[in-house]
Amino acid sequence: MRMKLYLGLLLIVIIFQGSFIRAEAKEIDYKSAEFKAVAQQFACTCGCGQDHYECDPNTCNLTTEFKKDLVEMMNKGWEKDKIRQYYVNIYGEEILTSPEKSGFSLTAWVLPFVVLGLAAAAVFIIIRKWVKKNGNDVLLTEYQSTDDEVEQEILSSMIDEERKKYL
């Protein structure tokens, strides 16, 4: 009985060993979406001006190592944000391709919309002012608009005639 159990366990190990090992060194496509999400966060410092997703590992040694490290962390099951935090702790915010959404760097994200909001409010107020200013005039013309329809028709037919000359 015992023997059977051991044999069974051994069998299970043999069957699943492949997948265990594969899980250890799961190959990650450097151009896959999951890798992109992680690697795009980091700026390559070799002077290419690209991020570690775009940077070509054939021409840049720095990114080759960096990519390997990223894959290692991803295989360990680290989330995108955890990896991000890991690098920020070592290199500071300089390593990121876009500013953090906290502290002073938050202003980078927020200011455009604050300015846009304020400008929108200003535009609103200005239009309201102009509309109000004009509102008084409209009231006056409404009283006068008792002109008869015949006159209106003659007028529009004259305009039509004139317009045809220019077509």
Place this chain on the structure above:
Amino acid sequence: MYLFANATIYIGLAIAIYSLLIITLGISTKNQKLVDSGKGGMIALFVCAAMAMISLFYLLATSQFQYEYVTDYTSSELPIIYKLTALWAGNAGSLLLWTFFLTLYMIMIAYSRKMKGNPMVPYISAILMVNAVFFFFILGFVAKPFVLMDTVPTEGKGLNPMLQNPGMIIHPVTLYLGYVGLAVPFAFAMAALILKNVDDFWIKMTRRWTIVAWLFLSLGNIFGGQWAYVELGWGGYWAWDPVENASFMPWLTATAFLHSVMIQERKNMLKVWNISLIIISYAMTLFGTFLVRSGVLTSVHAFANSNLGLYFLIFMGVAVILSLYILMSRYNLLKRSAGEFNSFISKESSFLVNNLLLVGAAFAVFWGTIFPLVSEAVRGTKVTVGMPFFNKVEAPILLSMMFVMAVCPLLAWQKSTVKNLRRNFMIPAILAIIGMTLMVVLGIQKAWAVIGYGVIILLLATHFLEFYRGVKARRKMTKETPVVALYRLMIRNRRRYGGYIVHLGIAFITMGIIGSQNYDVETMKTVGLGQSIELRDYRINYDRLDQKKEGINDIVYADVTVFRNGKKLGTFQPEKVFYGNWEQPSSEVAIISSVKEDLYIVLSAWEDNGKATFVVKVNPMMDWLWFGSFMIVIGALFALWNGKYGNVTPRYTGVRKEVS
């Protein structure tokens, strides 16, 4: 040759200073002779700039390596076309090109038939002449194009292979034409302010010149994106690099101006705002140059770092302060406008919202571009502000812009009533909602894509209605066939329908951007000979790896056969080029385009055993982007073209007798 070439620059500087002084004197003493002398000086200046250009072309073409510029940017085996285009590969040469265009624009204005007898001409000339003095000064003392080497090298350093591409022949030329072009509306604006005369004629001329500059700026950016796409091998076309931003900002503000000036034309309002937009656009061109040439920001457009940028910053500062001073001194005059708005929901308001969004987008780009500097100044950390930032911040702003663009054409001037809104928007809105629902059902479920395409459906529908109603109204009176009616309608309202064509072009570009940004897939695989890579519907068979020699360059290429859904599309050759005189190799990608998508194949690396690594990418809807770009050009040209009918620019007689 050395003497002659340098003489063109220094004599040019002398002539520019002379012309500036004599025109100014002529204006202040109202002496036509002096002004004419200055205008003559303009031609001489143009000749100087042209001679300098010809000299440099000659030196480059004949590979005279005793000149530093020739050594730095060419080598003897370079094809002649790239020897010539190396003229704008470096600082000094590109500024010479800039100067040449400036002098060209100057004589085009001063001697144009339309401007004959116009008292604005001397003022415009003087303002442009200040620019010319600045540029000749730079060419003469800061970025000198004709400097001799101490020892004559036998071979030049060669042109960066990235720049050896047809896109690079035309991209800088169009971009500079756009940059310089924005100096013209600026000069018009300043002249109008000084003369206290912002009338219809001014609007027509300024608008025209702004469209010219805008068209070239658009072309410059499009060619730049196209070049990046085919040449850089990363499969993208826009990277929000500081230099790209530098040309995108004036594009946005110039677009805003082209729209808000319509309100000035119709309602005589927003004069101060319009002139401010022109000043901002002009300042942005100088600011962009400062960013690029000073090395304060890292950029892929690496120009040699020098103090050149500083001169541009100072010049910009002076120009902005002076123009603001002039604007303020005329403020009361401009403010006296017949401001009249009848409703919140009207074409007028929508133009204001359009301006708000365009300028807001420009500000966001500006802020993102300078934020690394701000951050460094405030807390000593130089952060990178890259693509993820700009994509996130700009997407909602530009998408709202698209919405306004969709709605605006059908809003009435003065006031849109509820009835009018329902009549105009019921069908387009229903179509958009049906379209969006269909997309979700069919599996396009990314929020940006659904909203974006929904807005574009709305835009297409409203624009179609606009054309349809125009044709219908015309036919009612003239009984023409629909095609004739459409044709006549359009050529009699060139600006309006040209504008709509541009709108449609922008819609196509946006569709391309949304498609390629949201639904691209990419893979990187190492395969042995005879093996294949599969991506979406494609199978790429790797057949052969070989090497060939082209001149002094070694080219490694792979033969790949591409199948889509089992059907053979052909054999293609992605290459890697190793240059004889350049360290970095570059990739020549294989692109298989179709209306639906592009297949983009890069040969990335290989091993001795024949295994090769490929990067394969599917970029949806790229052709839509290029088609949209083409429509923009057609639309802008259509609007500019002076047809037989209408658009007659009134000959200006002037408010008072002045020199002209």
